Amino acid sequence: MRVLYKRLSLTRLRTLSSYCCRWGSSRSADPHVAIVGSGPAGFYTAQQIIKGHPTVRVDIYEKLPVPFGLVRFGVAPDHPEVKNCIHTFTQTAHRDRCSFIGNVQVGKDIKVADLQKAYTAVVLCHGSSNDRKLGIPGEDLPNVLSARSFVGWYNGLPEDVGLSVNLDCETAIVLGHGNVALDVARVLLTPIDILAKTDISDYSMDALSKSRIKKVVLVGRRGPLQVAFTIKELREMITLPKCRTVIDLLTLSSLNENIDGEETNTHTVTIENINELPRPRRRLTELLYNAAVNPPEKYTKIWNDATREWHLKFLRSPSEIVPTSSKEGPEAVKFIINMLEGDDDPLRRKAVPTDETDVIPCGLVLRSIGYKGVPLDETVPFDTSRGVIPNKKGRVDGFPGLYCSGWIAEGPVFVLAGAMNNAFATGKVVLEDLGSSKLSSENKGGKDAVLSALQQKGVKTVTFTDWEKIDQAEILLGEKAGKPREKIVSIKEMIRVASSE
Amino acid sequence: MAVTCAKLLRTVCPKFLLANRSACLTAPAFLPSRRQNFLQYQKKRFCSSVPRLKKETVTLTFLMPDGERIETPAKVGDNLLDVVIENDVDIDGFGACEGTLACSTCHLILKPEHYAQLPEPPTDEELDMLDLAFDLQDTSRLGCQVVVTKNMEGWEVRVPAGVADAREPS
Numbered sequence: 014m015r016v017l018y019k020r021l022s023l024t025r026l027r028t029l030s031s032y033c034c035r036w037g038s039s040r041s042a043d044p045h046v047a048i049v050g051s052g053p054a055g056f057y058t059a060q061q062i063i064k065g066h067p068t069v070r071v072d073i074y075e076k077l078p079v080p081f082g083l084v085r086f087g088v089a090p091d092h093p094e095v096k097n098c099i100h101t102f103t104q105t106a107h108r109d110r111c112s113f114i115g116n117v118q119v120g121k122d123i124k125v126a127d128l129q130k131a132y133t134a135v136v137l138c139h140g141s142s143n144d145r146k147l148g149i150p151g152e153d154l155p156n157v158l159s160a161r162s163f164v165g166w167y168n169g170l171p172e173d174v175g176l177s178v179n180l181d182c183e184t185a186i187v188l189g190h191g192n193v194a195l196d197v198a199r200v201l202l203t204p205i206d207i208l209a210k211t212d213i214s215d216y217s218m219d220a221l222s223k224s225r226i227k228k229v230v231l232v233g234r235r236g237p238l239q240v241a242f243t244i245k246e247l248r249e250m251i252t253l254p255k256c257r258t259v260i261d262l263l264t265l266s267s268l269n270e271n272i273d274g275e276e277t278n279t280h281t282v283t284i285e286n287i288n289e290l291p292r293p294r295r296r297l298t299e300l301l302y303n304a305a306v307n308p309p310e311k312y313t314k315i316w317n318d319a320t321r322e323w324h325l326k327f328l329r330s331p332s333e334i335v336p337t338s339s340k341e342g343p344e345a346v347k348f349i350i351n352m353l354e355g356d357d358d359p360l361r362r363k364a365v366p367t368d369e370t371d372v373i374p375c376g377l378v379l380r381s382i383g384y385k386g387v388p389l390d391e392t393v394p395f396d397t398s399r400g401v402i403p404n405k406k407g408r409v410d411g412f413p414g415l416y417c418s419g420w421i422a423e424g425p426v427f428v429l430a431g432a433m434n435n436a437f438a439t440g441k442v443v444l445e446d447l448g449s450s451k452l453s454s455e456n457k458g459g460k461d462a463v464l465s466a467l468q469q470k471g472v473k474t475v476t477f478t479d480w481e482k483i484d485q486a487e488i489l490l491g492e493k494a495g496k497p498r499e500k501i502v503s504i505k506e507m508i509r510v511a512s513s514e
Numbered sequence: 515m516a517v518t519c520a521k522l523l524r525t526v527c528p529k530f531l532l533a534n535r536s537a538c539l540t541a542p543a544f545l546p547s548r549r550q551n552f553l554q555y556q557k558k559r560f561c562s563s564v565p566r567l568k569k570e571t572v573t574l575t576f577l578m579p580d581g582e583r584i585e586t587p588a589k590v591g592d593n594l595l596d597v598v599i600e601n602d603v604d605i606d607g608f609g610a611c612e613g614t615l616a617c618s619t620c621h622l623i624l625k626p627e628h629y630a631q632l633p634e635p636p637t638d639e640e641l642d643m644l645d646l647a648f649d650l651q652d653t654s655r656l657g658c659q660v661v662v663t664k665n666m667e668g669w670e671v672r673v674p675a676g677v678a679d680a681r682e683p684s
């Protein structure tokens with residue numbers, strides 16, 4: 014820790030000395046920057062701006078009383094290492110030129126235009142708080158859930174705490190082949206004693222401990238070469254304790270044929286030459302292939318005493334979710350079988366329907382076909398089809414002083430490292446504009462005006478020190494239950510703890 | 515009183531509480547290699563606060579994306595993430611997961627002749643994470659997995675540009 018402190022102070026010194034040259038010693042008004050959203054994009058943008066400017070003040074507004082966005086409410090409970098980035102975010106929040114202002118929903122409690130009146134620059138980093146729909150019959154049945162809500166449910170996201178999840182069935186279908194699909198499948202299949210040691214919310218633990226689910230089928234509309242999940246997450250599924258991996262043989266036998274240079278039928282994907290694929294895709298495809306066709310003993314050993322299993326199926330687009338006779342939930346999902354067409358680049362091949370169909374029985378459906386951004390308020394330009402704010406390098410088109418970064422700027426496609434890079438780049442663009450004559454800080458007093466407006470409206474804001482009280486309370490609650498933390502899931506209770514002495 | 519102490523401690527040494535907290539965050543035992551790695555890293559961090567025997571050092575050079583060369587001592591036995599932290603090498607966002615093989619932000623590129631001299635090839639788990647790194651090369655490694663040895667004297671390691679840095683200047 015001594016080392017880390019040293020790192021911080023030296024970095025400060027070094028950057029301070031470079032400031033003096035760039036910004037001169039005399040200045041008119043110190044710039045104030047507002048950031049909307051305290052996920053990775055918000056915190057990494059703040060970090061970059063504070064590091065690159067000697068006097069800027071950065072205020073991070075967050076809808077919830079608690080910070081960190083999807084790092085707290087998205088990242089799976091059995092992936093605590095990913096959450097280590099919280100330490101860096103906390104360091105940023107402790108900087109004296111940074112404030113966290115929680116429990117403020119921008120767009121509702123305060124308009125973006127009002128923030129712009131008070132701040133030299135405003136950076137929107139509010140992520141993607143909705144998800145994409147399939148638009149097929151049966152999508153609104155009970156127990157047909159979005160993976161986004163299911164994730165929110167097991168991670169204690171206040172809006173999803175009351176989600177009605179029925180695990181009293183044997184088969185769940187997950188639609189989509191991304192990492193979120195693997196996350197939800199893994200949570201459904203992981204032995205309960207392992208989940209019990211994580212920060213998963215207690216009510217979901219209860220529900221999962223009574224779960225009868227034995228089989229999770231992940232169905233994608235394209236083939237094995239187009240899966241969106243990544244290799245680490247796939248390997249984790251293949252080696253999940255007490256769980257067998259079953260990979261669709263129709264498609265993979267063709268992979269086999271292709272590797273041997275033989276003909277394929279139209280339903281299957283072609284891999285002209287697996288060795289010509291870029292390394293990440295090649296390794297991922299090899300792992301899929303080996304797990305399906307030629308599993309090494311280290312895998313079969315796990316699979317032999319499995320009590321549960323997951324299936325990976327390709328080239329199927331859902332066309333209807335069939336209800337049970339009482340309409341209390343799904344009974345099966347109907348699929349149209351696809352073939353792939355076009356493009357030399359396998360990743361860009363399109364799924365085209367054939368006239369063949371398939372039906373897979375199930376009692377739970379999780380739709381995992383991607384998140385979607387929503388606009389904060391009517392004043393901010395928005396691309397509704399992509400769910401992003403149109404921007405160039407983070408500058409919002411036609412709105413000087415308005416910026417965006419992270420998922421809301423580029424779509425819900427990044428892992429953490431990607432969100433970080435994007436945020437750093439936007440931060441640099443903001444710094445560049447602060448250093449030019451493009452932005453004026455005259456009469457921009459920052460948070461004072463905003464806080465008093467919020468107070469008049471009766472909005473109870475939460476500071477970072479308040480959050481640390483919540484944090485400590487959660488850790489204490491967790492200790493009692495033998496887990497790293499027990500999340501407080503009611504906003505009212507969060508505010509109560511935050512206001513306590 | 516307790517709160518005041520904690521506050522004081524945090525002001526003097528901001529990482530104090532965080533180090534404790536990260537230990538609490540450690541969870542399941544079902545991925546032994548990752549977990550071990552993480553615990554080892556934590557241990558190392560704690561150890562770094564007490565005086566220890568002076569270790570042998572070599573000199574390494576980090577080649578930054580903007581062309582800057584940063585020369586730094588590196589203790590034999592430390593990994594390259596430790597070296598970056600201990601010597602305050604200013605690489606934005608380096609080591610986000612703190613050496614637990616969960617992020618790929620500690621990506622570094624070695625010279626082919628040096629890569630070939632490393633005692634251990636990357637494990638499957640390291641390669642899996644590297645596959646997500648930007649500017650991936652045949653001689654890429656994750657810094658948190660490469661341990662400094664005596665024969666590394668004078669080695670140069672390249673810090674890859676993030677995607678963002680690779681965009682044209684605005």
Ligand SMILES: Cc1cc2nc3c(=O)[nH]c(=O)nc-3n(C[C@H](O)[C@H](O)[C@H](O)COP(=O)(O)OP(=O)(O)OC[C@H]3O[C@@H](n4cnc5c(N)ncnc54)[C@H](O)[C@@H]3O)c2cc1C
Nearest residue numbers: 050052053054076082083087119139140419420427428429
């Ligand atoms: C289920 C899931 C699991 C994931 N697991 C991993 C993983 O293991 N490893 C990895 O590298 N990446 C993972 N990711 C990806 C990673 O979480 C994202 O790349 C990253 O969180 C995107 O950052 P962001 O800041 O753009 O958005 P977010 O993290 O969503 O942050 C947005 C913040 O804005 C706030 N906000 C929203 N609306 C408002 C408003 N009106 N006013 C104020 N604040 C608002 C939100 O509450 C939130 O705190 C995962 C993603 C998901 C969905």
Ligand SMILES: NC(=O)c1ccc[n+]([C@@H]2O[C@H](COP(=O)([O-])OP(=O)(O)OC[C@H]3O[C@@H](n4cnc5c(N)ncnc54)[C@H](OP(=O)(O)O)[C@@H]3O)[C@@H](O)[C@H]2O)c1
Nearest residue numbers: 189190191192193194234241381382383384425426427428
């Ligand atoms: N552990 C981790 O590192 C982790 C965990 C969770 C999330 N994340 C990251 O978070 C981001 C979002 O993940 P995600 O899984 O939500 O999204 P994603 O990676 O974009 O995957 C979405 C999946 O849904 C499919 N899909 C989209 N529209 C469809 C439709 N109309 N019908 C059928 N299938 C459809 C896609 O197939 P097509 O390819 O055919 O469109 C794809 O398989 C990703 O960057 C992911 O890596 C990372």
Ligand code: FES
Nearest residue numbers: 609611613617658
């Ligand atoms: S620090 Fe995250 S993988 Fe090395």
